[in-house]
Amino acid sequence: GAGVSQSPSNKVTEKGKDVELRCDPISGHTALYWYRQSLGQGLEFLIYFQGNSAPDKSGLPSDRFSAERTGGSVSTLTIQRTQQEDSAVYLCASSLAVSQDQYFGPGTRLLVL
Amino acid sequence: EDQVTQSPEALRLQEGESSSLNCSYTVSGLRGLFWYRQDPGKGPEFLFTLYSAGEEKEKERLKATLTKKESFLHITAPKPEDSATYLCAVDEAGSYQLTFGKGTKLSVIP
Numbered sequence: 001g002a003g004v005s006q007s008p009s010n011k012v013t014e015k016g017k018d019v020e021l022r023c024d025p026i027s028g029h030t031a032l033y034w035y036r037q038s039l040g041q042g043l044e045f046l047i048y049f050q051g052n053s054a055p056d057k058s059g060l061p062s063d064r065f066s067a068e069r070t071g072g073s074v075s076t077l078t079i080q081r082t083q084q085e086d087s088a089v090y091l092c093a094s095s096l097a098v099s100q101d102q103y104f105g106p107g108t109r110l111l112v113l
Numbered sequence: 114e115d116q117v118t119q120s121p122e123a124l125r126l127q128e129g130e131s132s133s134l135n136c137s138y139t140v141s142g143l144r145g146l147f148w149y150r151q152d153p154g155k156g157p158e159f160l161f162t163l164y165s166a167g168e169e170k171e172k173e174r175l176k177a178t179l180t181k182k183e184s185f186l187h188i189t190a191p192k193p194e195d196s197a198t199y200l201c202a203v204d205e206a207g208s209y210q211l212t213f214g215k216g217t218k219l220s221v222i223p
Contacts, residue, residue, distance in 0.1 A: 004156075033210070042117075043157070043200070045210035056209060091156050098209045099144060104156035 002026065004105035006092050012111045013082055021077045021108045025094030032075050033095075033102060034067060038088040046090075049075060050098055082112045116140055119201050119214035126221050129190045134199055134217045137183040142206030146184050148177050149200040151216070157200055191221045 005024045013019050025032050034046040045059040049069040060066070064082075069075040079086055089109050093102040120135045138146065145164050149157035161170045163179040170177050174195065176187040186199055198218045202211040 031209075035211075035213075040215075042215040043202070043211070043213040045212070048209050050209075059210065093156075099204055101147070101159055101162055102211060103159055104149075106156045 004092055004094050004103055006090075006105040006108050008108060009106065010109045010111075012113065014113055015084060016081055018078065018080045019082055019110065021079075021090050021110070023075045023077070023092030023094075023105060025073060025075070025092070026103060029094035029096055029103075030072065031095045031098045031100070031102075032069060033093045034075070034077050035091045035093065036061075036088045037091055037107070043091065046077070048098070079110075082110075084112050086110060087112045116205075116212050117201060117203055117214040119199075119217050121217060122215070123218045124220070126188075126191055126219070128192060128221055128223050131187070131189045131191070133188070134186040134219070135183060136186070136201030136214055138201075138203050139182075140203050140205040140212070143203060144206045145204040146179055147202045147204070147211060148184070148186055149202065151198045151200055160199075188219070191219075193221045193223050195219065196221045 007022045033048040035043045037043050047067050051072050052069050064080045067077045089107040091107045093104045095102045116139050118137045145162050147162050148160040151157045161177040166181045168179050174189050178185045198216040200216045202213040
């Protein structure tokens with residue numbers, strides 16, 4: 001079956017612009033996660049959703065970052081007023097339920113100039 | 114202090130030369146330990162989940178084992194297509210996020 005998909009695959013933006021990253025989880029997966037992977041760093045947890053609610057927003061780096069999930073499916077990660085340090089690969093994962101095996105998408109490579 | 118430490122950072126093997134990758138962790142209550150493979154420019158690919166000390170899982174040339182403090186990913190007779198970065202992650206009780214190590218970059222030379 002189809003895996004996790006993310007769009008766009010690459011995004012180049014100018015400092016100060018807003019960007020939206022999209023994640024389509026595996027059908028039937030109720031839990032959805034966002035991570036960030038910077039060059040030379042491990043994967044950093046950002047936020048997770050159980051259904052449409054986000055019980056844990058502790059990983060969001062600043063109030064410029066927000067995420068939502070609608071219909072228990074698609075999720076959007078929004079970064080406002082992007083900064084150069086936001087440049088990274090943003091990865092989305094989904095699982096049947098929380099604490100189940102997480103399956104990752106291909107990521108969105110964000111470059112802020 | 115890092116909760117998940119992987120070693121070595123990089124490993125070069127000749128084709129057919131077996132070896133092991135290490136993942137040590139310091140979380141207080143382990144709910145699960147995960148191994149992923151990541152190829153350049155791609156997202157992590159799920160390999161194994163281990164839940165309790167003594168558990169072992171195998172897939173082709175890979176075998177993962179778990180103790181109370183660490184996990185090993187054994188690679189038997191590797192092939193060049195096994196070249197990738199191998200990531201270890203832990204799911205700690207009370208948390209719904211995975212905490213990742215920085216990975217081991219494996220290169221298998223023909």
